[in-house]
Amino acid sequence: MQDNPARHSKPTPVPPVAASALEKTLPLRINGKNYFSDDDPAMPLLWYLRDMLRLTGTKYACGIGACGACTVLVDGKAQAACMVTLKQVTGHSITTIEGLAGNADLHPLQQAWIDEDVVLCGYCQTGQIMSAAALLQHDADPSDADIDKIANLCRCGSYPRIRRAIKRAAAASKPAKKK
Amino acid sequence: MNSGISRRRFLTIGATAAGALVVGWRDANAQRKLPYLGARVEPQQLGAFVRIERDGRVVIGARGCEVGQGVKTSLPMLIADELDLDWSRVHVEQLPYGYVDGDAGAIDPFGNQGVAGDASPAAWDELRQAGAVARWLLVQAAAQQWNVGADQLHTQAGDVVANDGRRIDYGSVAALAATLDPPTNKLPLKPATLWRIIGKPTAAVDSRDIVMGRSDYANDAYLADALVAVMVRCPYLDGTLDQLDDAQTRAVPGVRKVIAVVGPKPDSPFDGVLAAGIAVLADNTWAALQGRKNLKITWKPAPGPVESSAGLATTANALLDVNRDGIVVRNDGDFAAALKKAPMKVSARYTLPFLAHATMEPPNALIHVQKGKVLLIAGLHDPDGASRLLHDITGVARDKIEIRMPRSGGDFGRRLHNDFVAEAALIAQSVDVPVRLLWLREDDLQHDFYRAFGVHEMQAGLDRHRKLTSWSQHCAATPRNYRDNSMRALPAYADCLDPGAFPAGVVANFEQTFFPVASRLPRGDWFGAEGFSAFAVQSFLDEVAQAAKLDPVALRMELLKPARVLHDGLDTGRLAAVLQLAADKIDWKRKRYNDHGLGIACHAADGAYVAHAFEISVQGNNLVFHRAICVADVGRVLNPLGLQAQLMGNTIQAISSALYLAITLKNGQVQQQNFLDYAPMHMSQAPREVETFTIESEADPINANAIIVASAAPALANAIYAATTVRVRKLPLMPELLRLL
Numbered sequence: 001m002q003d004n005p006a007r008h009s010k011p012t013p014v015p016p017v018a019a020s021a022l023e024k025t026l027p028l029r030i031n032g033k034n035y036f037s038d039d040d041p042a043m044p045l046l047w048y049l050r051d052m053l054r055l056t057g058t059k060y061a062c063g064i065g066a067c068g069a070c071t072v073l074v075d076g077k078a079q080a081a082c083m084v085t086l087k088q089v090t091g092h093s094i095t096t097i098e099g100l101a102g103n104a105d106l107h108p109l110q111q112a113w114i115d116e117d118v119v120l121c122g123y124c125q126t127g128q129i130m131s132a133a134a135l136l137q138h139d140a141d142p143s144d145a146d147i148d149k150i151a152n153l154c155r156c157g158s159y160p161r162i163r164r165a166i167k168r169a170a171a172a173s174k175p176a177k178k179k
Numbered sequence: 180m181n182s183g184i185s186r187r188r189f190l191t192i193g194a195t196a197a198g199a200l201v202v203g204w205r206d207a208n209a210q211r212k213l214p215y216l217g218a219r220v221e222p223q224q225l226g227a228f229v230r231i232e233r234d235g236r237v238v239i240g241a242r243g244c245e246v247g248q249g250v251k252t253s254l255p256m257l258i259a260d261e262l263d264l265d266w267s268r269v270h271v272e273q274l275p276y277g278y279v280d281g282d283a284g285a286i287d288p289f290g291n292q293g294v295a296g297d298a299s300p301a302a303w304d305e306l307r308q309a310g311a312v313a314r315w316l317l318v319q320a321a322a323q324q325w326n327v328g329a330d331q332l333h334t335q336a337g338d339v340v341a342n343d344g345r346r347i348d349y350g351s352v353a354a355l356a357a358t359l360d361p362p363t364n365k366l367p368l369k370p371a372t373l374w375r376i377i378g379k380p381t382a383a384v385d386s387r388d389i390v391m392g393r394s395d396y397a398n399d400a401y402l403a404d405a406l407v408a409v410m411v412r413c414p415y416l417d418g419t420l421d422q423l424d425d426a427q428t429r430a431v432p433g434v435r436k437v438i439a440v441v442g443p444k445p446d447s448p449f450d451g452v453l454a455a456g457i458a459v460l461a462d463n464t465w466a467a468l469q470g471r472k473n474l475k476i477t478w479k480p481a482p483g484p485v486e487s488s489a490g491l492a493t494t495a496n497a498l499l500d501v502n503r504d505g506i507v508v509r510n511d512g513d514f515a516a517a518l519k520k521a522p523m524k525v526s527a528r529y530t531l532p533f534l535a536h537a538t539m540e541p542p543n544a545l546i547h548v549q550k551g552k553v554l555l556i557a558g559l560h561d562p563d564g565a566s567r568l569l570h571d572i573t574g575v576a577r578d579k580i581e582i583r584m585p586r587s588g589g590d591f592g593r594r595l596h597n598d599f600v601a602e603a604a605l606i607a608q609s610v611d612v613p614v615r616l617l618w619l620r621e622d623d624l625q626h627d628f629y630r631a632f633g634v635h636e637m638q639a640g641l642d643r644h645r646k647l648t649s650w651s652q653h654c655a656a657t658p659r660n661y662r663d664n665s666m667r668a669l670p671a672y673a674d675c676l677d678p679g680a681f682p683a684g685v686v687a688n689f690e691q692t693f694f695p696v697a698s699r700l701p702r703g704d705w706f707g708a709e710g711f712s713a714f715a716v717q718s719f720l721d722e723v724a725q726a727a728k729l730d731p732v733a734l735r736m737e738l739l740k741p742a743r744v745l746h747d748g749l750d751t752g753r754l755a756a757v758l759q760l761a762a763d764k765i766d767w768k769r770k771r772y773n774d775h776g777l778g779i780a781c782h783a784a785d786g787a788y789v790a791h792a793f794e795i796s797v798q799g800n801n802l803v804f805h806r807a808i809c810v811a812d813v814g815r816v817l818n819p820l821g822l823q824a825q826l827m828g829n830t831i832q833a834i835s836s837a838l839y840l841a842i843t844l845k846n847g848q849v850q851q852q853n854f855l856d857y858a859p860m861h862m863s864q865a866p867r868e869v870e871t872f873t874i875e876s877e878a879d880p881i882n883a884n885a886i887i888v889a890s891a892a893p894a895l896a897n898a899i900y901a902a903t904t905v906r907v908r909k910l911p912l913m914p915e916l917l918r919l920l
Contacts, residue, residue: 040432043465051407051463056399057392059588061539062620066854069539097392110390117382117820120828121247122389123539123588129390148863153854155539155589156247157831159865161824 026090030055031099041087046070048086049096057097057126061153068152069123071130072096078134097126100133109133112169120156128152132166141170192316194357200231200349201357202313203240203288228289228309229258231317235337235350237264240274242289243297244560245385246590247828248884249821250297252384254306256817260376261310261369263334264349271384276562276582285577292584293561294595298817298882304368311366313356317349320356336375371877380820385586397585398543398617400556405545405613406435408606409467411474412456412626414848416699417445417481419455427473428459433466437474440605445481448664449701451568451601453626458606464617480847481699488632488843491696492530495634495655498694499528505653505692506671509678512688517649521640525726529637529715530909532841533657534630534705537857540588541623542599547613552579553604554613558587560594568597572604591832592704596628624857625849628663628703629842631656631675633696635715637722640688645727647738650686652676652715655694659702671695674708679747680716681754681783685738700844707885709784710833710892714910717780717893722906731897732762732779753788754781756874757810761790764808764872775805776902780894787883788812788874791830791894793866796902800917802838807866811887814878826871826887833891835860838913 025036030053039048046063049055049072058081061069065083072081073095101107106114109129119125131150139146147163154162193201230238239258243250255271277289296302314334321339322329324347331342338348371378388394413419425437442455457474461467484490498505518524544557553575559565562582570577587594603616633656640649656675660666666673672693683689724731735758742752758781765777774796781790794806809826816822839858843850851857892910899916900906909915 040465047463047465047468050399051465054401055392056395059396059540060398060617061541061588062854064620064853064855066858067539067620097390101391106387106391113390114382114386117386117824119383119386119389120249120824121539121587121589122383122385122394123396125389126392144867151861151863153539153859153861155537155591155832155859157828157835157865158824159831159862160827160868162862163867 026086030094031096037086042085044082045084045089046081049081055096055098059123068131069127071127073130073134076137078131097130108169108172112165116161116165116168118158118161118165120158124152124154128162136170192361198233198354200353202229202309229313231349231353233350233353235348238270238272241271242274242292244584245586246560252381253817253821256376256381257306258310260374261307262314265336266376276566276584278566278577280578293563298880303879307368311368312361315362315366316356316359317352319359320352321347324352377817381818395585396540396588397545397556397558398540400545402545402547402613405615406460407464407467408458408460408614408616409471410456410458411471411476412454412622413442413478415478415480416847418478421477421479424475428470431466431470433462434459434470436460438606438609440602448662450664453598453701485847486698487845491632491698495696498655499634499636499653505694508672508676508691508693509683510690514649514651514688514690517688518640521648522643523641525723526638527719527722527908529635529718531633531711532910533632534836534840535624535627535842536591536593538589538593541618541620543617544600544603545615546603546607548573548604548607551575554581556583557600558594559584560590561597565597565600568601569604572601591706595704620853624851628701630705631702631711633675637715637719639723641727645729647686649688650682651690653692655696657698657702658695676712680712682738684745706888709885709889713782713889714892717890718896721897732767749783753812754783757781757788757790757812760872761792761808761810765792765794765806774902776898778894778898778901780890780897782889784886787881787886789886789890791890793894793898795898804866807869809869810872811883812874812876813881813883814876815880816873816875817880823871827869829887830869830891831865833888834895837892837895837910839911841911
């Protein structure tokens, strides 16, 4: 596992910006890159990601923070992108599904998702993976009860395979000590 | 069902400029317009299914609409197996909607791309034949190159292999193969014993793109300069616009246009949009949403009765009480006389609510309407219908309408309708740039083609040997044919009662009667219609067993014995087999303690057989799954991994809906707004595992999605009874159970 932003618990500091510039442009740090936005500061992060950056792996499905399809990591914590504004995430480090693996080809969760063939329609799965990433950061070896705390909706009913994939990724990420 | 089969299609071949071999289908009607079989043609004129590049890469076109049912993986597997490919080197590409103007009418160069093409005997045969022809050509080419007889050669994992051990990969003979004449006769297909890809667990081809966030659903597609459109639709059924003040909307930076969309005429069929609405077009989604929020609209309800779920329930129950002028669906023997004589009688009523589809990806469409041409990018399941609709609305010739069909975020029957395509076209006609129409979740729940609302009245009589001698099902429900042109020719009961469904044909005195309940709410297909009736039938069988002090499995087995094929095609042996396996796997005979309850149910339709068994307990306000079992016999299994996903997923879908979901009407409006008041099951509420089992048969493969859901809800209601002694006769189960407990 190399340079995986999701695994850094410390927020990456945003470069200092002149106070006058801040009034018009919002500095944003997304997937390790700096952006300066002059869009409406009240715009939800979801629409900025999708419409402005065309990072479309973050999905819209309810707009009220009830389904988790738009889950991203803000300073390593799971957050519905439809429920935070650009202003609120200024100065925080944001990771989307496109940046989850960092410089690696795939994050262990993404690999586990492929190995367990989790995808049915697939639309909710990027949000599911981001929620699982937040869980694994907090707890490298989650129990079934811990996994139950993921409240992302899947309308196709892939939950049992999601559960298996999280366990598989947790097992794969364990430091191989003695063998 | 397979209208394509009557119009004979021919396999045809061609070469690309780079010398790749292309094998595709050609409709017989296209002969005069396109070069005849075997002639050199431009690949884009072909319905390309297989392309073998000179470097050995193989691209297989996926013609179906991938909505999560797995056809983008399973259908190309059919071609690849017959072509003896190494699956790991196959690249699958989604085909667009295919349309060619023929002298004798429209031609579908890729075959049926709608739901009927997903898994049907025709697709089964057609696609394997395409693979067989490509393989045959490659073998002929290698035979020419080596100057040996084709009978000295065989194929293996992408190579042609000679008896003397020489080996050449397909890519090296592709260019030569593309110059040969194709076979004049249908080729023999591989026997099942030689399959290397069909029947093997195969992961979804799009998995990697999806988990990386790279998969382009229609909503992620991009066209330069597209405006985003969001709408406010009339909340009243068939209502109309009264007043509109859009001044504040137009003042929002980025808002470009406000457009009114006219709704359907009251009580007329839904052949275009579902509701009147106001569309706000803006540079980006956030501006459009701000503009939408600032609209000041008053709506006028349609004249006539104001509908409510309470009112519909009263109407349905009154129709059943009066029991007059019903439509007789099936009538075997003499039910009334047999019931009169029966020493033991059982009766019960079951109530089912409207249900929405709530696909994870809400309806949306990206469309560009220009003079003389249209481009549509949308998640569809009836692309042919979308093509016709776009032609009707825009007047553009159908062969100038390009339709791309990226995978869809769920369907469940929602995308059999193209109302959102009609809306997008109407809006896009008034601007000269592309338009991305986005439905919000609120729009989706409030404007859908809902599963029927209805009440089933069940009656049964048993003789003194506790044998079921009479059975009656009266159903009062909102029919679909009332406002659905595609259902006009069908009887009102068509998607509420199935005259061939179990236990029809196994009870001597059997009666089914339907009472239409008028409602303006759009009705549609929700996993087919199977679960609507099966909930009442399979719950009631348990109530009969309880009354007669019979074991619920034994009662069903008694009816299914001996194994026989009934008049309507139902094989009682296959239904008994799935039921028995479900009973064995859940350890049916072992007594459970600690308030654990077992429930079981089975259902059959269209050649598919499914049984569910659950072990549950009710702990406080929660229902806990201890075990969940789903057994299916759907004929040939193309992809076991994909089928297991369908069995698992549809089981969870079905119990999620059965436990928690209902669409209700009040004051002529749908009440539910979003996932908070139409809240599907979360991970914590779902079974941790769904144990799936298949009984494979040699019957042609069946698209079983609609049938899988049918037996889950009654099995769950039966388990709840076993655990709590409370019989829940109204869906959704959970609120009703908590009311009764």
